[in-house]
Amino acid sequence: MTTPGYATERETTEGRVFTVTGGDWDTIAGNIDPLSNEKIVVNMGPQHPSTHGVLRLVLELEGETVTTVRPVVGYLHTGIEKNLEYRNWTQGVTFVTRMDYLSNMFNEVGYCLAVEKLLGVTDQITERTNTIRVMFMELQRIASHLVWLATTGMELGAISMMLYGFREREYILDIFEETSGLRMNNGYIRPGGLAQDLPESAVRKIRDFLKYLPKKLKEYEALLSGQVIWQERTQGVAVLDVTGCLSLGITGPVLRSAGLAWDLRKTMPYCGYENYEFDVPTATTADVWGRYLVRVAEIRESLKIVEQALDRLRPGPIWIDDKKVAWPAQLALGVDGLGNSLEHVAKIMGQSMESLIHHFKLVTEGFRVPPGQVYVGIEHPRGELGVHAVSDGSTHPYRVHYRDPSFVNLQAIPAMAEGALLADVIAGGASLDPVMGGCDR
């Protein structure tokens, strides 16, 4: 039954240590006295379906009660911040979009707002661009919350929810694809504007989606809210009150589920959020149930914002007027993908040498950003996304640091899980909605 080399045991000064690899539990458990050896150290992850990616939790258990949790992160570290220092400011967008892969629009907007603040052109961003940015951020928020519903549903036993959540998210990714050519990692928001204008076909898709989702949301609530298992697994589980949240730096839906209506879109608005009407949903239970209610309510608020944004959308330029910053080419979606528009190619190749030089310099070298540093915070689906950007006056970033909410929020796992049952570690961890790509960057 047992393969040699597996299920080994060795004597140490602290007693006998077993290595269990799965399927061989009985051979070990049969030999030890269950009463005197209650303490078990379980290494959960980094490859585990319930840890949302490559999160590793080292759990110390007394029976089924968790006494210690030690989260270990860093398995998805890709050095994006270091890489940014070797690319120009515009190219940075392609990197940062890959950090938190469930909310790439937020990574891009945070980065672009920081670059624009460094350039001092924040007020020159056109109305249309700001509206599209807001609309896409809210669509992304819906997509991210849907994935949260899907994965958390799966982890707590509601497999159908997983299928539904991902199905609905696909509609949003379809809208992104229609606009930018890519489902994820769009690289759509650029410093000073957008890669491409929003096509009419995407507007139609968004209108359809606004009609479609509210009905589906009701179905999910009917599926989950009244369901006893869902209630038992979430209510009173992984409680973290406002004091705990603030000292651990937890923001976003987790903080709002504890009752504090702190939302940067309201408290420190950016991109013109002060012009939209929406509420900041809160709960007072401070548990997984409260976080579920807050997230579902936030999807509804985001739908309201997207609808208002669609109504505000007026034709107009998407790039700022400053030719030293604005992308020189008009991009167009051709049969072979996104590329320079034919008129632009005809102009730079056939008519204007200066345009060609300008295009070449701006695209290969990039624009210069005056020296200094800024910090920009935006409301990400998981909390405050902070971008600390430093420029030394050259064409590429001196340093860009992302304060990713997944990274900061994961610190709360020990506070939520220690003293609770093993199963509640899963519910509590899931309620933080960590995305390891963002956490490890």
Place this chain on the structure above:
Amino acid sequence: MSTHSESDGGVPVTAPVGANLDAPAQTPPSPDKGMFGVQGTGDVSGFGGLARRRPTGVDSPRPFGGYFDEVYDALEEAYPGFADAIEKVVVDRGELTLHIKPERIAEVCQIMRDDESLRFELCSSVDGVDYLGSDNRRFHISYQLTSMTYRRRVRLEAAVADGQSLPSVTGVYPTADWQEREAYDMFGVVFTGHPNLTRILMPDDWEGHPQRKDYPLGGVPVEYKGASIPPPDQRRVYQ
């Protein structure tokens, strides 16, 4: 308040000042050439004029404008060691930066959090920046504080030389725990009093601190289970 004498003009990247001080882990020597022949800053176009410029701001005069004066005055009133702790005040792009003596940073954070007229309850972010070649105290640790009561933001900045340490603020803001670990991991800055200052993003046995400016991009062998594969630019096929 004082400014640094060598802080004007573009300074080319040369050997780090104080680089021979005993760092927690030694950085690998900076290679002449980065991956794929990249030199200096790695400006991909080659047109960028590779001299490093001066990234830090200069002292700002009073009044600072907005709520910045209120914050400054409130801190001066609440904190007895104010005159000694503040090195420089910079107001730039609508943001207030207070440069704090590194050994005072935890005390200042305590006042910033607890004083009624300051109330910076949330420490949004802690991270480092390496000003190699433009400041003798090359590592600047930034603390982005947020006051939810007054809806204000302030940045505290503490500069330390290579090998110098500063107090951890985890006693005031427990959220700084992982962020200080990241700053240690990436820059090798030691925070004294931190409960568990170990690497967080890089592997435990990694040598060097990757976000330092004299640490190369790429050029590191790929290691897996004892086997080592040289970086792409040193593989035989590219030579």
